[in-house]
Amino acid sequence: MARDKNLPLTETTYYVLLVLTRPLHGYAAIQEIARISQDTVKVAAGTMYGATENLLKLKWIKEVPSTDKRRRVYQITMAGQKILTLETARLRQLGALAAEFGY
Amino acid sequence: MKKFKLFLDLNTEEDWINGVQAGGHRLTGVNPFLHRYTFQRLASAEDFNPYTRLDFRDRGLSRQHYQDYQQLFNDSGWRLVTGSRHGGIQYFQQMSPASGHDIFSDDRSKQRSRNRDSRCAYVNGAFFLSYFYFFMHSSSINLLDPRSWYLTEGLWHMQGEWFWKAFAFETPFVLLRMIPAFLFLILGIYYFSRVIHNGDGVWRKGE
Numbered sequence: 001m002a003r004d005k006n007l008p009l010t011e012t013t014y015y016v017l018l019v020l021t022r023p024l025h026g027y028a029a030i031q032e033i034a035r036i037s038q039d040t041v042k043v044a045a046g047t048m049y050g051a052t053e054n055l056l057k058l059k060w061i062k063e064v065p066s067t068d069k070r071r072r073v074y075q076i077t078m079a080g081q082k083i084l085t086l087e088t089a090r091l092r093q094l095g096a097l098a099a100e101f102g103y
Numbered sequence: 104m105k106k107f108k109l110f111l112d113l114n115t116e117e118d119w120i121n122g123v124q125a126g127g128h129r130l131t132g133v134n135p136f137l138h139r140y141t142f143q144r145l146a147s148a149e150d151f152n153p154y155t156r157l158d159f160r161d162r163g164l165s166r167q168h169y170q171d172y173q174q175l176f177n178d179s180g181w182r183l184v185t186g187s188r189h190g191g192i193q194y195f196q197q198m199s200p201a202s203g204h205d206i207f208s209d210d211r212s213k214q215r216s217r218n219r220d221s222r223c224a225y226v227n228g229a230f231f232l233s234y235f236y237f238f239m240h241s242s243s244i245n246l247l248d249p250r251s252w253y254l255t256e257g258l259w260h261m262q263g264e265w266f267w268k269a270f271a272f273e274t275p276f277v278l279l280r281m282i283p284a285f286l287f288l289i290l291g292i293y294y295f296s297r298v299i300h301n302g303d304g305v306w307r308k309g310e
Contacts (some may be wrong), residue, residue, distance in 0.1 A: 012209060026171075027178035040186050045179035045195075046206035049172060050215055071173045071178075 007056070009023035009087050012043055016051050016061075017076055017084045023064050026052060055080070104128065104142045109293075111300035113157045113192065113220055120155045120194075130155050132196055133185040151198035155184065156206040159217040163189040181206055190223070221301040227293030231287045238284050246284075252277045 003075050009017070014041040019032040029052075043051070052074055060080030066073040076084070106123070110116035110150040120130055120140065128142035129152070145152060164172060169188035176183065176195055180202030186193035197207055207213035238244075250259060255273050258266070 010211060012208065015110070025215050026175040027132075028187070030179065042203065042205060042208060044208035045176045045181055045206045046216065047212040049158075049175055050212040069173045072168070094293050101201070 003090075004086055005081065006083060007086055007090060010082070011041065012047060013055070014084075014087060014096055015041055015043070016048070017080055018057065019060050020074055020080070021077045023073050023075040025066065025068065026072070029074075046075045104144070106140045106142070107138055107172075108140065109138050112216055112296050113159060117155065117157045124152060124155065127152070130184055130196065131195065133189075133192075134154075135185070135191060151197075151200060154204055155194060156181070157216075158193045158195065158206060159220040159223070160186075160190045160193060160224045161214045176206065176285045179203075179206075192220070217301065221298055224294040224297040224301070227292050228298060231294065232291035235284060235287045235291055240288070244280075245285075252281055260287065 015033045015037065016029060019029050019036070025047050026045075030045075032049055033041050033043055052061065052072075056063065056074070058079075060077060060083055061074045062077050064073050064075045069100060108119065110119065123140075123142055124130060127145050130140060132141040133139070134141075140228055160172075165220055166188065173183050178199075180198045181195040182192040182198050184196050186195075197203075205213075237251070239246065240268045243251060243254075253259075253270070253273050254270055258269055259272070
C-alpha cells in the first residue's frame with residue numbers, strides 16, 4: 001500500500017494537530033503541548049508560527065473566529081484529522097513491531 | 104553605539120549581533136536600508152543580557168496578521184526590535200532569561216526561515232539585474248565611458264561657454280539616469296551573492 005507522501009509527520013506537526021482538536025491560538029497551543037508532554041516538548045514561537053502557516057496552506061487546520069483581536073485561533077479540519085489518523089496508525093504499527101522485538 | 108555592516112546570511116548576522124551584545128551591549132534598532140545597527144550599553148554588568156534572534160518573512164502580512172505574529176512572540180517572551188509587516192528580516196529580543204534561547208525549537212523550521220530569505224534575495228537579485236540589463240541594452244550608454252552618459256548631440260564638440268552651459272544643463276539628468284543604474288547593478292550583485300552564499304536553499308521544495 002502506498003503511503004501518503006506527507007508522512008511521517010514531524011513531532012512538532014503531530015503535537016500541533018493533536019492539540020488543535022479544540023480551537024486554540026498559537027501560544028495556547030504551545031502551552032498545551034508543554035502540558036501534555038510533561039514539559040518535554042517546548043515549541044518556540046518561530047517554529048509554531050511556521051507550523052501553523054504551513055498547516056493552513058495544507059488545509060489541515062483552519063482559522064476560526066477569535067474573540068481576541070490580537071490572536072488568531074485555529075482548529076483541525078477533516079483533512080487534518082485524516083492525516084492524524086494515518087500517522088497514529090503508522091506509529092502504533094511501529095510500536096507493535098518494536099514489542100515483537102522485545103522493546 | 105552605531106555600527107554599519109553588511110551580511111550575506113542570517114546566521115552570520117545573528118552571531119555578530121549576539122557577539123557585540125556579549126560585550127555588554129543591547130541591540131536597540133536596525134535600519135535595514137543603511138545596514139545600520141544601534142546598540143546601547145548595559146547600565147551595569149549585572150543587567151540581563153538578552154539574545155537577539157532573526158526570523159524572515161517573505162510576503163507581506165495584513166496589519167491584523169502582523170499583530171497576531173508579534174503577539175505570539177510576545178506571549179513567548181520575545182520582543183520585536185525592528186521589523187516590517189511588508190516582509191524582510193524580523194529582529195526579536197529575549198524579554199527575560201525565562202524566554203528560552205531561540206525562537207526556533209527545531210532545525211527544520213529555522214532552515215525554512217533561511218530558505219525564505221534566500222528565495223527572496225533571488226527574486227530581488229533577478230529584478231535588479233534585469234532592470235540593469237534592459238537599461239544598458241535600450242541605450243547607447245557605455246558604463247565605463249562617462250562621455251557616453253551624456254546624450255546631447257554634439258556636446259563633446261562644443262566650445263567654451265556653450266559647452267559648459269550644455270554640460271551643466273544635462274548633468275542633473277545624467278545623475279538621475281546613472282545613479283539608479285549603478286544602484287541596481289550593486290543591489291543585483293549583493294542579492295545574488297546572498298543566494299550563492301546561502302547555497303541550494305532556494306531550490307529546495309517546501310515553505
